[in-house]
Amino acid sequence: MERALVDRDLLTEIEQFLYREALALDERRFQDWLAFFTDDVVYEVPVRVTREGNAEWELSPTSRIFDDTKETLTVRIQRLDTDFAWSEQPPSRTRHYVTNVLVDSTDVDNEYLVRSNCFIYRSRGDEPNPSMYSLARRDTLRRTGSGLQICRRWGAFDQAMINAHNLSIFI
Amino acid sequence: MGTWARDKSLAEALPEIRRGIGEGVFPARVFNDQEVFDLEQERLFSRAWCFLAHESEIPSNGDYVTRYIGNNNIIVVRDENGEIHANLNMCRHRGNLMCKSEMGNASHFRCSYHGWTYKNSGELIGVPYMKEGYNGALTRKDWRLVEVRVDTYAGLIFGCLSPDTEPLDQYLGEFKFYLDFYLKQGDSGSEVHGPPDHWIAETDWKICTENFTGDGYHTPVAHQWGFALGYFPSSGSTHSQGWAVSIPGKGHGIGLGHSPDFPAFGGFPDELVKQMRETFSPEQVSVFEKVRTGVGTVFPNLSFLMQPFSLVPGGPGVRFTTMRLYHPVAPGRMEMYSWCLVPKDASPEYKDLAYKAYTLAFGQAGTFEQDDFENWIKVTKSAKSTAVKDVDFPYIMGMESEFDPDFQGPGHAVVPYVNDTNFRNLWTRWGDYLGGDA
Numbered sequence: 001m002e003r004a005l006v007d008r009d010l011l012t013e014i015e016q017f018l019y020r021e022a023l024a025l026d027e028r029r030f031q032d033w034l035a036f037f038t039d040d041v042v043y044e045v046p047v048r049v050t051r052e053g054n055a056e057w058e059l060s061p062t063s064r065i066f067d068d069t070k071e072t073l074t075v076r077i078q079r080l081d082t083d084f085a086w087s088e089q090p091p092s093r094t095r096h097y098v099t100n101v102l103v104d105s106t107d108v109d110n111e112y113l114v115r116s117n118c119f120i121y122r123s124r125g126d127e128p129n130p131s132m133y134s135l136a137r138r139d140t141l142r143r144t145g146s147g148l149q150i151c152r153r154w155g156a157f158d159q160a161m162i163n164a165h166n167l168s169i170f171i
Numbered sequence: 172m173g174t175w176a177r178d179k180s181l182a183e184a185l186p187e188i189r190r191g192i193g194e195g196v197f198p199a200r201v202f203n204d205q206e207v208f209d210l211e212q213e214r215l216f217s218r219a220w221c222f223l224a225h226e227s228e229i230p231s232n233g234d235y236v237t238r239y240i241g242n243n244n245i246i247v248v249r250d251e252n253g254e255i256h257a258n259l260n261m262c263r264h265r266g267n268l269m270c271k272s273e274m275g276n277a278s279h280f281r282c283s284y285h286g287w288t289y290k291n292s293g294e295l296i297g298v299p300y301m302k303e304g305y306n307g308a309l310t311r312k313d314w315r316l317v318e319v320r321v322d323t324y325a326g327l328i329f330g331c332l333s334p335d336t337e338p339l340d341q342y343l344g345e346f347k348f349y350l351d352f353y354l355k356q357g358d359s360g361s362e363v364h365g366p367p368d369h370w371i372a373e374t375d376w377k378i379c380t381e382n383f384t385g386d387g388y389h390t391p392v393a394h395q396w397g398f399a400l401g402y403f404p405s406s407g408s409t410h411s412q413g414w415a416v417s418i419p420g421k422g423h424g425i426g427l428g429h430s431p432d433f434p435a436f437g438g439f440p441d442e443l444v445k446q447m448r449e450t451f452s453p454e455q456v457s458v459f460e461k462v463r464t465g466v467g468t469v470f471p472n473l474s475f476l477m478q479p480f481s482l483v484p485g486g487p488g489v490r491f492t493t494m495r496l497y498h499p500v501a502p503g504r505m506e507m508y509s510w511c512l513v514p515k516d517a518s519p520e521y522k523d524l525a526y527k528a529y530t531l532a533f534g535q536a537g538t539f540e541q542d543d544f545e546n547w548i549k550v551t552k553s554a555k556s557t558a559v560k561d562v563d564f565p566y567i568m569g570m571e572s573e574f575d576p577d578f579q580g581p582g583h584a585v586v587p588y589v590n591d592t593n594f595r596n597l598w599t600r601w602g603d604y605l606g607g608d609a
Binding site: 045047049050051052055060061062063064065066067068069071072075076078079082083084085086087088160161162163164165166167168 | 271272273274275364365366367368369370371372373374393394395396399400482483484506511526527530531534535536538540541542544545546547548
């Protein structure tokens with residue numbers, strides 16, 4: 001059985017970090033949100049495919065829904081700051097629920113592998129039915145001069161056919 | 172009053188709707204209606220050549236994907252001899268779904284209900300209790316999986332449920348000239364970068380089809396953020412330049428956007444341009460080298476888009492190609508499949524950059540795709556509202572557009588790019604099918 005190799009203070013620090021990151025998204029403070037990521041961040045969401053249980057992979061090694069860097073995440077945020085990002089005008093109301101946080105040390109000093117579940121509730125306009133997405137996340141967090149930052153965000157949707165006309169939100 | 176009066180059934184209104192298309196009107200209601208959906212299933216998707224898969228999705232013997240034509244689930248497979256087959260994904264014994272995965276590799280398919288087993292090509296080879304139960308009354312060769320007509324063009328695998336429909340080659344007709352630009356990039360052609368993005372949207376498939384038959388008109392507004400951040404090599408003022416090309420009588424159409432001073436084959440790597448200049452016909456080179464944006468549809472529901480795009484505004488554009496399939500599941504509701512195509516011969520670096528450009532712009536989280544779908548779900552919702560029942564939309568743009576005599580490609584080519592000519596041709600063909608004349 002795997003056992004967390006980190007102490008309670010670190011676990012609390014990382015949980016609080018993830019909650020604050022989620023809060024920045026849910027309060028649409030996107031510039032603040034960008035600051036949670038290192039400049040060399042890799043932000044990836046693979047495409048899931050329904051396959052037999054014994055298949056080599058279910059998450060495509062080549063297809064991605066998000067395939068982003070800090071540079072392209074910044075473009076996405078700049079886009080939202082124009083008056084013409086119709087998909088978020090009026091904006092989605094999101095709530096990110098982050099649970100099942102597991103922290104493990106890695107081979108790199110000051111980097112931690114952080115696994116979590118993320119449930120996203122998304123409401124738009126006067127549409128009574130919200131969209132809901134469930135994801136597994138695997139982040140790598142790095143301790144830098146300015147505290148913790150995410151240097152890798154990886155999230156996989158549990159749906160192979162995602163029930164959303166678009167994904168103009170972040171995971 | 173519109174061409175589809177509110178008290179008329181589709182059958183009653185269809186002659187008037189078809190007449191209206193030629194005159195430049197088309198009813199809003201068509202974009203979200205149960206009668207339309209039902210008749211499309213019966214007369215359009217049961218008769219047209221419908222896209223199933225790209226050959227590079229099933230490169231090895233035994234590879235399969237499951238896809239749809241209309242509401243029919245189909246196994247598309249490469250058999251043990253390398254031949255491609257399409258069979259209904261349904262056991263002939265009691266109708267159970269044979270294959271429950273979207274993709275995989277199998278030499279045989281075995282039904283999970285009573286155990287009938289088929290070769291991947293579809294022949295029935297195993298029946299439990301053959302002797303004890305059937306005692307010689309059942310002949311295996313009479314009960315193979317229901318076969319679907321299948322044919323290919325330049326890597327595209329199409330299926331057709333009707334034995335009477337013209338051969339694929341004729342069905343695509345002169346549109347093959349334009350398809351080559353997407354499918355024959357370099358000596359070895361194009362391949363999929365990976366499995367498609369796949370999502371469901373409250374959008375009618377016809378809205379997507381129309382947009383991708385060359386709606387250059389929406390770009391400066393629907394994607395205005397891109398112009399605002401300085402993304403495009405065209406500006407709003409020159410955006411109308413280019414051609415709209417339709418294939419009369421077929422429904423296919425393509426918009427070819429051009430910008431002043433656009434470099435020939437801009438956004439492709441040099442090596443690839445060299446290959447394309449050699450493999451394409453002189454007429455194809457003459458047309459393709461000027462194209463910034465190529466956005467076209469194979470009737471009824473397969474589309475392509477190609478254009479240079481940079482990861483950051485103002486950067487050197489890299490050419491990406493997307494292929495998309497709109498699978499109707501209900502009136503105003505569809506499943507979207509979106510692939511990125513890359514030239515097989517290109518360097519891994521180029522393929523990676525092209526793929527990154529694709530995901531930033533298209534696919535479910537793509538910054539262009541996001542805004543398109545936001546608009547399209549609203550159109551779909553409007554089309555269902557009662558007051559809109561007998562409202563027509565105008566399709567008169569470019570009624571007087573003139574044929575461009577210098578244009579060297581086949582079909583009916585008009586300027587400018589911003590034009591409804593392709594859509595009138597598209598809906599005319601749709602009317603042929605729904606009216607039982609195709």
